Amino acid sequence: MKITKQKGTSKSTGLCRLQIEGDMTIYQAAEMMEKFVPCWNDYREFELNLSGVGEMDSAGVQLLLMFDRKSEGYDKKVRLLEIREAVSEVLNLYRLGQRFDIQTSPRQ
Amino acid sequence: MNLDAGLQAFSEESRELLQSMEDTLLQLEAKPDDDDLINGLFRAVHTVKGSAGLFGFDRVVEFAHLAESVMGRVRDHQVAVANDLPSLLLESRDHLGLLIEQALDGKPDPDEDSIRTGKALSARLQRHLSDRPAGEAQSRSIPAPTAPVLPARREAGVENRCWHISLRFGTEVLRNGMDPLSFIRYLNTAGEIVNLTTLEAMPDPAEMDAESCYLGFEIDLNSAADKEAIASVFEFVQDDCLIHILPPNSPIASYGELIEALPEENARIGEILRAGGALTESEFGTILAGWEKRLGGAGGEAESMPEPSGDAGIRPGVVEPSIVNAGADKYKKVKEHKEEENQVVRVSAAKLEDLVNLVGELVISGANTNLLARRSGGRRLADATETLAGLVENIRDTALSLRMVEIGTTFNRFRRVVREVSRELGKEIDLVISGGDTGLDKTVADKIGDPLMHLVRNALDHGIETPAERESAGKPLTETLHLNAYHDSGSIVIEICDDGRGLVREKILAKALEKQLIKENQSLTDSEIQRLIFEPGFSTAEQATNLSGRGVGMDVVLRNIAALRGRIDVESTPGEGAKISIRLPLTLAIIDGFLVQVGKSSYVIPLDLVDECVEFSEVASESYQDSQHINLRGEILPYIRLGEVFKCHTPGARDSQSQKVRENIVVTRYAGQKAGLVVDELLGEHQTVIKPLGTIFKNVKGLSGATILGSGEVAMIVDVPGLVSRVSESGCPQRTNPVNLEEVRH
Secondary structure, three states, X not given: OEEEEOOOOEOOOOEEEEEEEOOEOHHHHHHHHHHHHHHHHHOOEEEXXXXXXXXXXXXXXXXXXXXXXXXXXXXXXXXXXXXXXHHHHHHHHOOOOOOOEEEOOOOO | OOHHHHHHHHHHHHHXXXXXXXXXXXXXXXXXXXXXXXXXXXXXXXXXXXXXXXXXXXHXXXXXXXXXXXXXXXHOOOOOOOOOHHHHHHHHHHHHHHHHHHHHHOOOOOOHHHHHHHHHHHHHHHHHHHOOOXXXXXXXXXXXXXXXXXXXXXXXXXXXXXXXXEEEXXXXXXXXXXXXXXXXXXXXXXXXXXXXXEEEOOOOOOOOOOOOOOEEEEEEEEOOOXXXXXXXXXXXXXXXXXXXXXXXXXXXXXXXXXXXXXXXXXXXHHHHHHHOOOOOHHHHXXXXXXXXXXXXXXXXXXXXXXXXXXOOOOOHHHOOHHHHHHHHHHXXXXXXXXXXXXXXXXXXXXXXXXXXXXXXXXXXXXXXXXXXXXXXXXXXXXXXXXXXXXXXXXXXXXXXXXXXXEOHXXXXXXXXXXXXXXXXXOOOEEEEEEOOOOEXXXXXXXXHHHHHHHHHHHHHHHHOOOHHHHHHOOOOOOEEEEEEEEEEOOEEEEEXXXXXXXXXXXXXXXXHHHOOOOOOOOOOOHHHHHHHOOOOOOOOOOOOOOOOOOOOXXXXXXXXXXXXXXXXXXXXXXXXXXXXXEEEEOOOOEEEEEEEEEOOEEEEEEHHHEEEEEEEOHHHHHOOHHHOEEEEOOEEEEEEEHXXXXXXXXXXXXXXXXXXXXXXXXXEEEOOEEEEEXXXXXXXXXXXXXXXXXXXXXXXXXXXXXXXXXXXXXEEEXXXXXXXXXXXXXOOHHHOOOOOHHHHHO
């Protein structure tokens, strides 16, 4: 599992671009969570590149949902980039395709 | 998943729910307008139905559904609680109980009787569903902003042709190796998921536990599968998840129930259901209007409600804020209630029994340790064991209190009996219950139910007059039966008082003569006459009604109560009523005892009965020697020499010593009666684990059990009431047949 901040991440714009490598399942969830929370606190717009995510389960979905907070005074946005088939299947099962801004290529 | 455990839980749950239905129905008769009661009733039958559905008990579900529909109409004020409705619902409740029992027994086919009852009841229930007074019901039940939504069908079902499934997964689901995804995938194979809304209840990221599950779903499933098949999908998670399954075209009311049962705000769920197509706008409007009405809003207010907007998005502003708030309040209440429930842990009675037994052993070995420590003379060791003994005592009390239950539950069972009897006999009877929170050991409570039932029936049947008789006696027409309980010196006292005719001396005497229990011209005191009713084969009922007089006499009651180490007293004032008091020990397992020594034997006297100990001075007793009384501060105190009763002084033992052994007298008090027990030595308090005496000792009066002392010796537990009555019956202790303990022991 590897999470790396990408070019374009900037505290001044509030944008955080993360490249996620590895599965997002219950087995990685706690560890990923630890890395996500500081990002979540520092930025308000997230671009998650999931091209390296092979598998996702409900724990992974919850991690994505965590980023997306609009209620309780938060205004956080999340965009998902380059999602692979296994992930999109899960998101479709949960009918979350509409909820996340899903893009095929990173925004320039 | 252990299905047996599931069934066991269902059996317990349904028993509780049926009991609460019965209680509620009986209260409802007195307060037919109480919305809380009606709601409670509805919820109870709804839950029974739901749980039965999970197990595929179709006959239960079918009947419960009918009953629920009627109750739903009562709740929506379309049917008034009047006439025979409470009786009908009570009978329905009984039938439901029967169906559940049959289902649990695994009987494939119901017997003819139950089918017939079921059909008759169904027909009567149907009547309440169909005879809707058109004008009134319409104006009251249909909210202003919506078009009439009640379809032509008798029951207002929603248009949604899908199964609606509400899931809220428990936090542990993921950790337990299950994934909500797999359930959704599976549902996809069982039918077509028409709509699915994912709900998350995640806390702030800082507080979130990535391995906990915070997901919930609202699903509409188009499927031909039956409820059992759908419910079975969730069998593995049903213990820690909130699962609601509504069949296609469920009544609107059941959606209302669902919305309220779900943890989210009512308004939010309502919007989700509406947006997902589970409910149409007008159906949702009906539910909203129903809440508005119940929340005390005047009927007119409904008109000011904005029309639910047409777009499918979830817009929080759509619903009037007051409703949102009310919904939130309600949710809070529901949640608080849930939390309260969660604070109770169910433990099997057998486990408690084991615990109490172990504590008993602990007490004995603790006493042994104490004794050895004292003998060893080490001060620090003695101190340490002293502390330990204090803790053991606390553990003992806590363990015993775990088994304490309130007598109120037992009392409440009689509401139904009283109600039925008053109908049957045409008597008006008021049941007053007090002291329902008095606690007693569960094992005692379980065993006292039947004897109490018999006594209550007896009081109703024999004690209480007909209205005509009462009128001529100048009494109020409504009778009062009073059940009361309180604690008194280590016992629980249960009283059954009625204001009926009391025990009629002549009647009892005549009957006793006829049954040859007494002889002609035998003179008897009042209390002796009253005790006659406990003689085997005695019954004064002139005609055997189906209440009492079932061949089981009061003698059985007496025997049952004696088996619990209790006693029964009768007080009666002719023409004014009778009072039957039952006195029972609080627990059957461990007592605080007072250890005494007589000769070489040790005896335990229950500490609760000990009033005081004084030195037994021959001087004080001398003048009363013949009558076995002493003068205790100006009071006459009858006394018994334990040594003589139990023959543990070898004759002349005392005389062989140059000085007389200094004796003590233990003053005991039981049921207001004082008696002294003369013993050689007072050894002090002792935690006593009661070991029952074998059946060969069952005729030995004066001993209620045995215990093992720390030293390993056996000490007999003195049955003070038994001993005193034995002595007072025979007038003087010398004339009783003494129990030779030496013989008993070997």
